[in-house]
Amino acid sequence: MTVRLYDTRSQALREFDPVVPGRVGIYVCGPTVQSSPHIGHLRSALSYDVLRRWLAHRGLAVTLIRNVTDIDDKILDAAPRSGSEWWAHAYRVELEFAAAYRAIGVQEPTYEPRATGHIGGMLDLIARLVDAGHAYPATDDSGDVYFDTASWPDYGSLTRQSGDALVSGDGEGRARRSPRDFALWKGHKSGEPESAAWPSPWGRGRPGWHIECSAMAERYLGTEFDIHGGGLDLRFPHHENELAQSTAAGSPFARLWVHNGLVTVGGQKMSKSLGNSVFAADLLGAARPVVVRYALAAAHYRSDLDHHAGALVEAEEAVSRIERFLVRAEDEGATPAVVPIPHAFAAAMDDDLGVPQALAVLHETIRRGNQALDAGELDLAGEAAAAVRLMAGVLGVDPLDPAWSAGVREDGSAEALNALVERLIAERQTARESRDWAAADRVRDELAAAGIVLTDTGGGTRWSIDGR
Numbered sequence: 328m329t330v331r332l333y334d335t336r337s338q339a340l341r342e343f344d345p346v347v348p349g350r351v352g353i354y355v356c357g358p359t360v361q362s363s364p365h366i367g368h369l370r371s372a373l374s375y376d377v378l379r380r381w382l383a384h385r386g387l388a389v390t391l392i393r394n395v396t397d398i399d400d401k402i403l404d405a406a407p408r409s410g411s412e413w414w415a416h417a418y419r420v421e422l423e424f425a426a427a428y429r430a431i432g433v434q435e436p437t438y439e440p441r442a443t444g445h446i447g448g449m450l451d452l453i454a455r456l457v458d459a460g461h462a463y464p465a466t467d468d469s470g471d472v473y474f475d476t477a478s479w480p481d482y483g484s485l486t487r488q489s490g491d492a493l494v495s496g497d498g499e500g501r502a503r504r505s506p507r508d509f510a511l512w513k514g515h516k517s518g519e520p521e522s523a524a525w526p527s528p529w530g531r532g533r534p535g536w537h538i539e540c541s542a543m544a545e546r547y548l549g550t551e552f553d554i555h556g557g558g559l560d561l562r563f564p565h566h567e568n569e570l571a572q573s574t575a576a577g578s579p580f581a582r583l584w585v586h587n588g589l590v591t592v593g594g595q596k597m598s599k600s601l602g603n604s605v606f607a608a609d610l611l612g613a614a615r616p617v618v619v620r621y622a623l624a625a626a627h628y629r630s631d632l633d634h635h636a637g638a639l640v641e642a643e644e645a646v647s648r649i650e651r652f653l654v655r656a657e658d659e660g661a662t663p664a665v666v667p668i669p670h671a672f673a674a675a676m677d678d679d680l681g682v683p684q685a686l687a688v689l690h691e692t693i694r695r696g697n698q699a700l701d702a703g704e705l706d707l708a709g710e711a712a713a714a715v716r717l718m719a720g721v722l723g724v725d726p727l728d729p730a731w732s733a734g735v736r737e738d739g740s741a742e743a744l745n746a747l748v749e750r751l752i753a754e755r756q757t758a759r760e761s762r763d764w765a766a767a768d769r770v771r772d773e774l775a776a777a778g779i780v781l782t783d784t785g786g787g788t789r790w791s792i793d794g795r
Contacts, residue, residue: 356557470514470530495564510535537568608747612777662709724733
């Protein structure tokens with residue numbers, strides 16, 4: 328087995344060589360749970376689900392850690408608008424993410440740590456950096472602690488940047504030695520909830536974003552592990568700062584840095600100002616979950632994925648083709664077979680998870696299987712059907728997998744859709760109470776575009792699909 332993955336740090340394909348033979352440790356940056364999951368969140372989680380499935384197929388024991396950032400500036404800003412305590416708001420949004428991931432067949436991580444559960448480890452890591460001369464308390468009485476980028480010559484090695492390009496703005500307005508320095512600990516500010524602060528040697532406060540992942544990755548995977556993953560937008564400043572603080576503290580940290588591409592909508596970047604965000608609820612209301620999964624997984628994980636009006640239609644056609652062949656093979660009595668996964672499929676997946684090429688092998692196998700059925704060659708058709716089930720199973724897009732009918736499709740997707748739509752309805756109600764009619768109308772329009780109709784009644788707002 329030779330699996331090659333593209334390493335962002337070296338900007339090259341590298342052969343995967345596990346820290347511990349036969350095992351692989353993966354840390355993936357999970358969501359900051361301030362608002363509902365969108366298509367970009369689903370695409371990222373799915374990219375590492377496919378990686379995990381392939382490495383497991385290759386015989387490796389995979390430990391995948393995907394964190395939840397449940398304390399953050401954005402969460403503290405969003406919570407009052409939802410009428411909730413920050414921790415209750417974060418938990419509700421976390422449940423939305425979990426339901427959406429489950430609906431499209433993303434396997435549960437080995438463990439999913441929350442940032443608020445690991446403050447002690449973060450404080451220990453910050454203390455190590457201060458003691459080593461790589462971090463310092465702010466020069467005012469704010470209680471902030473900053474990483475001293477000038478003390479670490481390797482700062483910028485992940486993204487190969489230097490100078491002003493490395494100014495992230497983190498800690499802007501607070502006393503620090505250099506604009507490049509970033510916050511490890513943020514002193515409690517007037518007006519912030521008292522519950523959003525923890526004691527520390529530098530005063531009450533909360534962790535900076537970057538220190539959270541360094542501490543949690545070390546806690547569950549050790550000081551050196553195999554793969555650190557996340558979206559391309561996290562390379563800087565988040566992953567650059569993670570790498571700097573962890574290595575400055577004496578940890579080898581991740582051997583490979585893997586980043587998935589971003590999602591555009593109709594060729595444009597998603598943004599609130601453009602009103603073109605595509606939420607998980609939109610997708611799950613518009614197509615079968617297995618079709619949503621296929622649509623998000625079909626492109627190479629490192630390429631940008633453009634979501635357009637026909638994307639789900641194309642994915643439905645592809646999934647239906649798989650389904651029709653497998654049903655036909657069974658109905659016509661194709662001979663059951665035990666076969667290895669096709670070599671061309673394995674070669675594509677070993678080469679930096681070449682899913683587009685792997686899917687081409689899958690569909691070519693369907694074509695040959697249908698030809699075998701046309702010719703009455705039931706042994707060949709049975710071998711093709713077995714190979715298709717294997718390939719589709721590895722990618723998680725087998726439409727006949729019982730998970731889609733018994734768990735994910737009927738129960739999981741309904742649960743996810745309900746959670747996501749109810750969340751958007753709550754946001755709309757908050758906007759209406761604030762007389763922000765534009766925001767309220769935008770929520771209604773987004774749901775309507777996904778085929779979800781809202782009906783306001785004396786007892787509240789009800790929703791249905793296509794008016795049913």
